[in-house]
Amino acid sequence: MNYHWNWGIFFEPNPMGTGTYLDMLLSGLALTLKTAVLAWIIALIFGSIVGVMRTLPSRAAYWFGFCWVEFFRNMPLLVQLFLWFFVLPELLPKAAGTWLKQLPNAPFWTAAIGVGFFMSARVAVQLQAGIGSLPRGQKMAATALGLTTMQGYRYVLLPMAFRIILPPLTSEFLNTIKNTAVAITIGLLELTGQARSMQEFSFQVFEAFTAATLIYLLVNAVVVTSMRFLERYVAIPGYITGK
């Protein structure tokens, strides 16, 4: 292999005139983080609602939750993003479709919502398992005290269920960050996208993707560490692995 290594490339100006190649990667990182955080918020909100619905006695709620989860988890993420980005605007009435296509930052919003819904199915299933793992008597005790179903979930079941599923939720947060890379296919210039353009401009493919890899590792290390702190912070004295 006749490859010309050049680690100094990061400090050379990029052809877009936006500073160095490193600046390019960092702007990609910023976009990756923005997309991931928004997607994670969406995943948590919708995942919580759908996860709770899957544990309610109501058949309708259960079926809604079932359909939501099976729809979003049984299709490849890539196909889902294509659906939202390329297919949905064509299916809508012409005016609405045109309006959607002309929205500023369309790749960003599509990626955040698309990844968010995809991940919400996974959060929902885990929350359902977390709630299901609580003793049946907990719900009964809450009910017997006169708490409504909503109050029972809010004050009794969910605080415990979320504590139980915190470790797997950490993995899902990491997956959310990594999954935003798929958005390169709808033109989002996030970290992977910027690494790719760096490669195309400079032909330093190994340097570009080594840098991207290290940045992903670093970000995920920060997430893992802070989730460990969160786990310890919400641990219950005397309970399982409490403090």
Place this chain on the structure above:
Amino acid sequence: MIEISHVNKWYSPTFQVLTDCTTSVTKGEVVVVCGPSGSGKSTLIKCVNALEPFQEGDISVDGTKVNDPKTNLPKLRSRVGMVFQHFELFPHLKIIDNLCLAQQKVLDRSRDKAVAKAEQLLERVGLKEQAQKFPAQLSGGQQQRVAIARALAMDPIVMLFDEPTSALDPEMVSEVLDVMVDLAHEGMTMMVVTHEMGFARKVANRVIFMDRGEIVEDADKEDFFGKPRSDRAQKFLSKILSH
């Protein structure tokens, strides 16, 4: 206070758990429900505050029909205290907050009032020093006393006990029974599912014996322990009193 008339309950079309159960508990009365496991005692007591639905018959508490769809069940349940076999304290809340949660959320008491009430009740069950601990840091007997205090904090008109000492180590049974005996002497209306015949002898007014979902015997305490009318009750008594 509690009127149970002709209650039938099926878990499936072929599996009947309660068969034509009729009995009542008057104000200030202590009624002990006993019988072999699987006889439907726990199910029956859970029907009283509608934790378990039933298909036929009527149950009313203080004149309010439990099985009427128009009944405000959370409100009714808030006036019926319940103590469970496995305590069912809320593990993520301190003892004091276990006692305050429903007072504040269901009865709309102020935090100060709720805390005052909780402290007074903890004092009464001898656990005032444990107020700031978490349930998992207490012994089983202490947890069950907290559970009784939690139910009393709602100022219930009647208390239901579902095998309150069955999950306890032998040396902790008496501390819980002592609290229950005090409660009975103060005139609390109580329906108690238990195998503690000593407790029944001491404070019960009536004893109900159930077998295979039916109320086989419903007699005054003296009659029940003197000479039960049914063979099945006699056999049951001879087995549990012989040790």
